[in-house]
Amino acid sequence: MVVSMSPRINLYGIERTWLTKMNVVTEDRYLPWALLAPTLIIILLIAVFPLFYNLYLSLHFSNLTRPELGMRFIWFKNYVSLFTSSIFWGTFIRTIVFTVVAVGIEMGFGFGLALMFNREFKGKSAVFPLILIPMITTPIVVGLIWRYMYNGEFGFVSWILQEMGVSVHALLSDPTTALPAVIFVDVWHWTPFVFLLSLARLNSLPRSPYEAAEIDGASTWQTFKWITFPMMKPVLLVALLLRTMDAFKIFDEIFIMTQGGPGDATEMLSLEVYRQTFRYFNMGKGAALAIVMLVVIILISRVYLKVFQKQQEAS
Amino acid sequence: MKKFSSFTILVVVIGIIICFSFNAMAFDLAEASKPYKGATLTISVMAGYKVNAILPDLSKEFTDITGINLKFESIPYSETLEKHMIALATGSTAYDLMNIDNLWFPQYVAYIRPIDDYMKSPTLGDPNFDVADFVPEVLQGYQWEGKTYSFPEGYFFPVLMYRKDLFEKHGLTSPPKTYQEYYDYAKKLTEKEGGKTTVYGVTLQGQRTGIFDEICTPYWGKGGQLFDKKLKPIFNNADMLEVLTIYQKLYTEGFAPPGSTDFELGEAAAFFAQGKAAMMWNWSMMGADLEDPSKSKVAGKIGYAMFPKDNPDVVHYVREASTGLCIPKTAKNKEAAFLYIQWLNSKDTLLKVEAKYKCGHPSRYSVMNQPTVKNLFPYFPILEYAAKVNAVRLVPKIVEWSQVDDISAVYFQKCMIGKLSPKDAMNDAVEGVERMLDDKGYYFEDKDYSDLLTGRYK
Numbered sequence A: 001m002v003v004s005m006s007p008r009i010n011l012y013g014i015e016r017t018w019l020t021k022m023n024v025v026t027e028d029r030y031l032p033w034a035l036l037a038p039t040l041i042i043i044l045l046i047a048v049f050p051l052f053y054n055l056y057l058s059l060h061f062s063n064l065t066r067p068e069l070g071m072r073f074i075w076f077k078n079y080v081s082l083f084t085s086s087i088f089w090g091t092f093i094r095t096i097v098f099t100v101v102a103v104g105i106e107m108g109f110g111f112g113l114a115l116m117f118n119r120e121f122k123g124k125s126a127v128f129p130l131i132l133i134p135m136i137t138t139p140i141v142v143g144l145i146w147r148y149m150y151n152g153e154f155g156f157v158s159w160i161l162q163e164m165g166v167s168v169h170a171l172l173s174d175p176t177t178a179l180p181a182v183i184f185v186d187v188w189h190w191t192p193f194v195f196l197l198s199l200a201r202l203n204s205l206p207r208s209p210y211e212a213a214e215i216d217g218a219s220t221w222q223t224f225k226w227i228t229f230p231m232m233k234p235v236l237l238v239a240l241l242l243r244t245m246d247a248f249k250i251f252d253e254i255f256i257m258t259q260g261g262p263g264d265a266t267e268m269l270s271l272e273v274y275r276q277t278f279r280y281f282n283m284g285k286g287a288a289l290a291i292v293m294l295v296v297i298i299l300i301s302r303v304y305l306k307v308f309q310k311q312q313e314a315s
Numbered sequence B: 001m002k003k004f005s006s007f008t009i010l011v012v013v014i015g016i017i018i019c020f021s022f023n024a025m026a027f028d029l030a031e032a033s034k035p036y037k038g039a040t041l042t043i044s045v046m047a048g049y050k051v052n053a054i055l056p057d058l059s060k061e062f063t064d065i066t067g068i069n070l071k072f073e074s075i076p077y078s079e080t081l082e083k084h085m086i087a088l089a090t091g092s093t094a095y096d097l098m099n100i101d102n103l104w105f106p107q108y109v110a111y112i113r114p115i116d117d118y119m120k121s122p123t124l125g126d127p128n129f130d131v132a133d134f135v136p137e138v139l140q141g142y143q144w145e146g147k148t149y150s151f152p153e154g155y156f157f158p159v160l161m162y163r164k165d166l167f168e169k170h171g172l173t174s175p176p177k178t179y180q181e182y183y184d185y186a187k188k189l190t191e192k193e194g195g196k197t198t199v200y201g202v203t204l205q206g207q208r209t210g211i212f213d214e215i216c217t218p219y220w221g222k223g224g225q226l227f228d229k230k231l232k233p234i235f236n237n238a239d240m241l242e243v244l245t246i247y248q249k250l251y252t253e254g255f256a257p258p259g260s261t262d263f264e265l266g267e268a269a270a271f272f273a274q275g276k277a278a279m280m281w282n283w284s285m286m287g288a289d290l291e292d293p294s295k296s297k298v299a300g301k302i303g304y305a306m307f308p309k310d311n312p313d314v315v316h317y318v319r320e321a322s323t324g325l326c327i328p329k330t331a332k333n334k335e336a337a338f339l340y341i342q343w344l345n346s347k348d349t350l351l352k353v354e355a356k357y358k359c360g361h362p363s364r365y366s367v368m369n370q371p372t373v374k375n376l377f378p379y380f381p382i383l384e385y386a387a388k389v390n391a392v393r394l395v396p397k398i399v400e401w402s403q404v405d406d407i408s409a410v411y412f413q414k415c416m417i418g419k420l421s422p423k424d425a426m427n428d429a430v431e432g433v434e435r436m437l438d439d440k441g442y443y444f445e446d447k448d449y450s451d452l453l454t455g456r457y458k
Helices: A024-058 A077-083 A086-117 A124-136 A139-150 A156-163 A175-203 A208-215 A220-248 A252-257 A269-279 A283-314 B006-025 B050-058 B060-066 B077-089 B102-111 B116-120 B136-140 B164-169 B179-189 B211-221 B238-252 B258-262 B265-273 B284-290 B334-344 B347-355 B380-388 B401-416 B422-439
Strands: B040-046 B069-075 B097-101 B158-163 B191-193 B196-203 B277-283 B302-305 B323-326
Touching: A024 A283, A077 A283, A086 A124, A086 A175, A086 A220, A086 A269, A124 A175, A139 A156, A139 A175, A139 A252, A175 A220, A175 A252, A208 A220, A220 A283, A252 A269, A269 A283, A269 B077, A269 B401, B040 B050, B040 B077, B040 B334, B050 B060, B050 B069, B050 B347, B060 B069, B060 B334, B069 B077, B077 B097, B077 B102, B097 B102, B097 B334, B102 B323, B102 B401, B116 B334, B158 B164, B158 B211, B158 B284, B164 B302, B179 B196, B179 B211, B179 B238, B179 B277, B196 B265, B211 B238, B211 B401, B238 B401, B238 B422, B258 B401, B265 B277, B265 B284, B277 B284, B284 B302, B323 B334, B334 B347, B401 B422
Parallel strands: B040 B069, B040 B097, B196 B277
Antiparallel strands: B097 B323, B158 B277, B158 B302, B191 B196
């Protein structure tokens, strides 16, 4: 414990006023907490309390349209109901598939685009803002745009496919094409995010390893494999983590484009949470599903952070 | 002076009493609303319904008479139930009246106030209101366990709309009489040009929110029931198999547009209005815009008929829908709110809704029969006919109806696009619905439920 040498000046070099007129020991111990209190209270109210209330709700039966039944404690029955439902597992696997495929493509395209833009070429400054447009578009607007683009009767994509002689042109109406179509929309929307992060990192990479490689006669591929990629790994992992968490809980675009259909071809976990909570008003079941999603996201991020830490230690 | 006989005096006295009684029976809205003058009613209405769009203009008369101000808040239909439930469950006093679809009515019952006592009240109730003038099944949509909670502003149900010109072109002299004939007609009416379909035989409402309704109509037309008396789903039978098989064929054989999985009532009507389909199952009030030449290419060319019914002995087989204003238990101005809905649903006001604003869905017999209304739209005779022969019905009045609909819709949609056989689709749907109702505790006591709850009509 550090004690201020002067009774008038506190530990932080601030002159003691009527506000801080307590003994030096007390001030040292409690002042930091007092200063952090407003932020902590806000975090508690906005994040911590809702999380614990959600957990509490997930252990209860609660249906808003049956207020006469009240809120009943049912232990883990909501979770048991979820884990014994084939619909839940189908939706869960579909969400994982969507996340892996969409994020994988976004990482590849985004990084590739960044490598292309990490050099000067004609028209670069004109093309650069165009690439960012999808990323700054609101998810609901993205869903609406592509819903009409894919429309089987008057959609632009549908028209092109028909002109090309493709038999299935109403992509959102066929379960074999609906999920890939939705994945494409996510890739279109979020590849610029990966591109931007990668390009920012590429622009800040030190020149000396590249100069040394040039002197040693390294090829382009060798330079990329042994210099660029290892130095890019930290930012790529960050992009991968952020995109994975985001893609796993995708809602807006799918809600607008397909509502989870046709059938359940594009049904995702977040849509099921919405349906349970705001269509059926099964608050307990919706809360349980939300907790399951949270646990999965935490596990995924733990894995990523472990890999990231290993990466840091290696470098 | 001649003495008057006792009998004469008695007759005069009785006559005076009757005259005063008539005066007492005449309802004075201005007088009844005096205690509530200056109050403001906040009314939540659903967007997309013409009757709700004209309410602010129509209701100026009410404000002029009563001095009660009205504030309307319009919510998109798809968000209404969600927003209302959150407001009601949290005890919000924000709304004095909520406009609800009768489909959701069982979910609201716990939170809204019955109006029977107001109707009987000598200071609030209008003795000339004439509840019997409403189509009974439509009024039933806002009744629960013998209590009335609202009145239907409108009344509509799915009908068959068809292109008279295309029928004539293909030598068809009358609408199809059975569901199989509906399929045969669709096949005949589908036109192709250069390998591309220019006119489809039918539109289908394959969206998850519309498909179950469209399939239930022909199923009920065969006499099929959705539930038994114990509320166990029983729609995995030969009738449903036939309906799903035909429905699947209509889509997979190309007689319905490929984008049909995206169609609900609005999209189907828009497609039909462009002249790209020959027949359509759709809600009757869509006819109002379809007959408007500024919005529809097929105005004046549409025929209307009851949807084909395979079993002639079946009476109730088309699901009726309506909207009504209900009073939440937490409303601040309940009596004023009742005066408003009583005024809105009175004979005079509902007549104005049709005669002046042409909303296209009268719910009172007297309004349907008015000369100024009778011929407003070509489908009005169907409304009157359906009411007369009791063809309309409600869906089972269970709180979980939206879940029943949704669970079944997933499998029926898969069946429609050919990814699931009709047999598997109906079996999976029944299994899913039974499991859900079991989770909700409906089978704990092995008891019989009322016909209204199970939706069992003759």
